[in-house]
Amino acid sequence: MPEQPTSTAAAPGGEPALEARxxxxxxxxxxxxxxxxxxxxxxxxxxxxxxxxGQTLGIVGESGCGKxxxxxxxxxxxxxxxxxxxxxxxxxxSVSRYWRSSVIQLVMQDPYSSLxxxxxxxxxxxxxxxxxxELVQGARRRDLVVEMLSLVGLGAHHLNKFPHQLSGxxxxxxxxxxxxxxxxSIVVCDEPxxxxxxxxxxQVINLLGSLQDELALSYLFISHDLSIVRHVSDRIAVIxxxxxxxxxxxxxxxxxxxxxxxxxxxxxIATTRLDADGAEVAKPARIRGxxxxxxxxxxxxxxxxxxxKARDRCAAEVPLPQPVGPDGHLTRCHFPTVEDSSPTAAxx
Amino acid sequence: xxxxxxxxxxxxxTAPAASTDGRDPQELLSVRSLGVEIRTGGExxxxxxxxSFDVRRGETVAxxxxxxxxxxxxxxxxxxxxxxxxxxxxxxxxxxxxxxxLTLPRRERREVCGRNIGMVFQDSLSALNPVFSVGFQIAxxxxxxxxxxxxxxxxxxxxxxxxxxxxxxxRRLRDYPHQFSGGMRQRVMIAMAIALEPDLxxxxxxxxxxxxxxxxxxxxxxxxxxxxxxxxxxxxxxxxGVVSEFADRIILMYAGRVVESSSxxxxxxxxxxxxxxxxxxxxxxxxxxxSGLKVIPGSPPDPRDVGPGCSFAPRCSHAVPACLAGVxxxxxxxxxxxxxxxxxxxxxxxA
Numbered sequence: 001m002p003e004q005p006t007s008t009a010a011a012p013g014g015e016p017a018l019e020a021r022x023x024x025x026x027x028x029x030x031x032x033x034x035x036x037x038x039x040x041x042x043x044x045x046x047x048x049x050x051x052x053x054g055q056t057l058g059i060v061g062e063s064g065c066g067k068x069x070x071x072x073x074x075x076x077x078x079x080x081x082x083x084x085x086x087x088x089x090x091x092x093x094s095v096s097r098y099w100r101s102s103v104i105q106l107v108m109q110d111p112y113s114s115l116x117x118x119x120x121x122x123x124x125x126x127x128x129x130x131x132x133x134e135l136v137q138g139a140r141r142r143d144l145v146v147e148m149l150s151l152v153g154l155g156a157h158h159l160n161k162f163p164h165q166l167s168g169x170x171x172x173x174x175x176x177x178x179x180x181x182x183x184x185s186i187v188v189c190d191e192p193x194x195x196x197x198x199x200x201x202x203q204v205i206n207l208l209g210s211l212q213d214e215l216a217l218s219y220l221f222i223s224h225d226l227s228i229v230r231h232v233s234d235r236i237a238v239i240x241x242x243x244x245x246x247x248x249x250x251x252x253x254x255x256x257x258x259x260x261x262x263x264x265x266x267x268x269i270a271t272t273r274l275d276a277d278g279a280e281v282a283k284p285a286r287i288r289g290x291x292x293x294x295x296x297x298x299x300x301x302x303x304x305x306x307x308x309k310a311r312d313r314c315a316a317e318v319p320l321p322q323p324v325g326p327d328g329h330l331t332r333c334h335f336p337t338v339e340d341s342s343p344t345a346a347x348x
Numbered sequence: 349x350x351x352x353x354x355x356x357x358x359x360x361x362t363a364p365a366a367s368t369d370g371r372d373p374q375e376l377l378s379v380r381s382l383g384v385e386i387r388t389g390g391e392x393x394x395x396x397x398x399x400s401f402d403v404r405r406g407e408t409v410a411x412x413x414x415x416x417x418x419x420x421x422x423x424x425x426x427x428x429x430x431x432x433x434x435x436x437x438x439x440x441x442x443x444x445x446x447x448x449x450l451t452l453p454r455r456e457r458r459e460v461c462g463r464n465i466g467m468v469f470q471d472s473l474s475a476l477n478p479v480f481s482v483g484f485q486i487a488x489x490x491x492x493x494x495x496x497x498x499x500x501x502x503x504x505x506x507x508x509x510x511x512x513x514x515x516x517x518x519r520r521l522r523d524y525p526h527q528f529s530g531g532m533r534q535r536v537m538i539a540m541a542i543a544l545e546p547d548l549x550x551x552x553x554x555x556x557x558x559x560x561x562x563x564x565x566x567x568x569x570x571x572x573x574x575x576x577x578x579x580x581x582x583x584x585x586x587x588x589g590v591v592s593e594f595a596d597r598i599i600l601m602y603a604g605r606v607v608e609s610s611s612x613x614x615x616x617x618x619x620x621x622x623x624x625x626x627x628x629x630x631x632x633x634x635x636x637x638x639s640g641l642k643v644i645p646g647s648p649p650d651p652r653d654v655g656p657g658c659s660f661a662p663r664c665s666h667a668v669p670a671c672l673a674g675v676x677x678x679x680x681x682x683x684x685x686x687x688x689x690x691x692x693x694x695x696x697x698x699a
Contacts, residue, residue, distance in 0.1 A: 198586055286561070
């Protein structure tokens, strides 16, 4: 992935690709007739971020933390309860579905279930041109599908195959070709490689990287694999129970995590027990317990029930985002680790 | 990691009685030239070929491989729970404490596999019975296998849930599997697997479906239990990180064969097979960002059309025509370090 923003990102006056301001999404599971008994699940509870053009924003968090809800809102599949999401400067609720789908697209996690088994590869990719007929018409459509496939490294001989005839990696490439067909500038990648074999993951990661360079794409990259997120992202947002607990440049968040949750996440990555000299290294402290019930989150800081630093103040006051470093490194913690020069755990 | 001398020390203290035949009393399981095939409508596909490995008391042996490499089939063949038909053991032997499980009468085999070998499955939601409470399912083991009374079995079940660090163990006995989180269900699975104090535990992708935080907790617990009880553990997984942290030995499989077998440290520092080397290089490391990953071209072969030679040759940067001619011999590159590659020595030298 590119180290520096591509030229479009540096363009003066350019609106960010994607912007979220205090986005909230509440669900009401088990609807009750009586309003007083209604429970509120705060899936996303006031999230703000900016994805600059040509950059990658990595979203990290445990399952159930709200990262997929956030992605669905960015794609317009869910409407925020409050707050606003701007796509290239335009408020998402005011744009047409048609325009939206030509700007933002999704690469899904599981290439085995996200492709229709009854459609050929041609039909799957060409479906985008049915929805967007202005892109291509008539006989040129086939050429464009071939072009899309070659962009992701698949030959034209795959056109008439069905998904079950392809390997997992090839299927994910079809999924990427389908997402890119309407020429979006933003792609939401929801765990794009976690269903793939280890030896194939690198192919897809590198492909996403070269496509980003070539097409000046912006990625919202969701994954639970912290080493992959670090590898692809310019900035990283760590989410816990619907809130961003830490956000900043990838390098800074990984090397000097300020929030105890980020530190615990990094400590949870399975690492080799031997350092470079073959000596055993001490195991880092692991995080305790499980994600609390999102219907009854702890008062104050939602992480306090699992935090080794938790004190009285954490139960009483909700920590607000505060800057802890350069380049907009923010964290929501009353007791952040500000000066941490010790390197994070070496990883296999 | 258990170093050789600590295992040796434990040998003196916990030597089992059945060591009169001159076997190494620490030796738990010895798999030799195991083969598994799938027979479907006139076609026979070799899924596992010529797999050999040993597990000692208190040792964690990881069977590492991608999907379709035959790692799960190997585990199932050892446990005797292959889906037969279509899968059959076609060759080899599985010696457990000196007895060949494959030739034991069915009844005796079930006795051994239930009592002395425990198994943890990947998908805890489908491995647990949804219509019985968790407490009932654990207590059933004691009632059926040890003839314990209901009250006693329930007490033991509560103890076990405590042991696997489930909060409010006694109260949760009455809960059903769906009322537990994924991590908690996996703990229940482990509790059931270790209930009868087996000598060997087979864990098939025990943490794959879990978050990293929970994965770390469960693996720590599993390692602690194995250490406390001197259980052998076969850890079937595709996760290089988990393997590097928890395994003592690694059996790396590719397309049904063992391509490299070594201590965990040796695989990560001095791997002797191009596949292991490429695999390690293709994984992003936290330390270096944005460097572009080394890619292994292609994808793992379909087990139906594996050629006569080295299965990795079509994706291998070292491959020469000789690789495709016949299965490469297994070479010993160091004590206790085997590699099935014609160029094993060169690959190690490149480290």
